Amino acid sequence: xxxxxxxxxYKVAKRGQDVALRCDPISxxxxxxxxxxxxxxxxxxxxxxxxxxxxxxxxxxxDRFFAERPEGSVSTLKIQRTQQEDSAVYLCASTTSWETQxxxxxxxxLVL
Amino acid sequence: TQLxxxxxxxLSIQEGENLTVxxxxxxxxxxxxxxxxxxxxxxxxxxxxxxGGEVKKLKRLTFQFGDARKDSSLHITAAQPGDTGLYLCAGxxxxxxxxxxxxxxxxxVSS
Numbered sequence: 001x002x003x004x005x006x007x008x009x010y011k012v013a014k015r016g017q018d019v020a021l022r023c024d025p026i027s028x029x030x031x032x033x034x035x036x037x038x039x040x041x042x043x044x045x046x047x048x049x050x051x052x053x054x055x056x057x058x059x060x061x062x063d064r065f066f067a068e069r070p071e072g073s074v075s076t077l078k079i080q081r082t083q084q085e086d087s088a089v090y091l092c093a094s095t096t097s098w099e100t101q102x103x104x105x106x107x108x109x110l111v112l
Numbered sequence: 113t114q115l116x117x118x119x120x121x122x123l124s125i126q127e128g129e130n131l132t133v134x135x136x137x138x139x140x141x142x143x144x145x146x147x148x149x150x151x152x153x154x155x156x157x158x159x160x161x162x163x164g165g166e167v168k169k170l171k172r173l174t175f176q177f178g179d180a181r182k183d184s185s186l187h188i189t190a191a192q193p194g195d196t197g198l199y200l201c202a203g204x205x206x207x208x209x210x211x212x213x214x215x216x217x218x219x220x221v222s223s
Contacts (some may be wrong), residue, residue, distance in 0.1 A: 004154070033210055042118075042200050042213030043155070059210070091154050100145075101211060103154030 002026070004094050004104035012110045013082045021077045021107045025094030032075050033101060034067055035091040043091050049075060082111045115139070116203055118214035125221055128190050133217045135201035136183040144177055144184040145211065147200040155200055191221045 005024045013019050025032050031050050035043035036059075045059040051072035060067070064082075069075040079086055087110050093101035117136045125131055135144065143162045147155035159168050161177035161184060168175045172195075174187040184201055198218050202211040 035210075035213075040198075040216070040218065042116075042202075042216045043211075044213070045210035048210055056210070093154075100157060100160060103147075103156070105152070105154050108152075 004092055004102055006090075006092050006104040006107050008107060009105060010108045010110075012112065015084060015111055016081050017111075018078065018080045019082055019109065021079075021090050021109070023075045023077070023092030023094075023104060025073065025075070025092070026102055027073075029094035029096055029102075030072075031095045032069060033093045033095075034075070034077050035093065036061075037089040037091055037106070039088075046077070046090075079109075082109075084111050087111045116201055116212055116214035118199075118201055118217050120217060121215065123217060123219045125191055125219075127192055127221055127223045129221075131188050131191060131219070133186045133188075133199055133201075133219075134183070135185065135214055137203060138182065139203070140181050141203035141205060141212075142181075143204045144181075145202045145204065146175055146184070146186055147202060149198040149200060149216075151197075188219075191219075193221045193223050195219060196221050 007022045033048050034046040037043040047067045048056040049069040064080045066078045089106040089108050091106045093103045095101045119134050145160045146158045149155040159175045164179045164181045166177045172189045176185045198216045200216045201214045
């Protein structure tokens, strides 16, 4: 079966531009997590969905960050008015067991 | 706030050497996981340890969970260049909560 996929793999945005990052989880996985990973650091939690419900968004760094999962499958992380400090790798993970998360390859965002 | 401290942050060794990476916290976790991440890829799960004092072996890798479930270690025997990568430990708390990751250990094994 296919793993978690993310698109685009790379995104270069001009400061102030809006971006949308997509995550296709493993089919049947109820839970979906978004993480932000700075260069050389461990991933940091952004938000968590169970089916279509966003149960925890405490890690979103500002109100410019918005995530949705309207049908309980594909999820989109949107960043409005991007800033240079938003440059990072954005990882998506899905799971049926809350302990064993399967990660996608990430989207590398560079804001110029 | 739960934090996981990993050490060392960087490790550069020769092929054939042994090494140990440590993951420590003041908090108790339900389980600890170890991931390996290669450049341009997402983290890949190596092992999950659940029981205090548990030891798991995966070929040349040995993982241990502390008795109090606050710390863990990863020991690699006879390291090979293919072991090069970023090793991350992650703690799991309550169900439905996100993993807490350490900052990672960047391992470089040269032949």
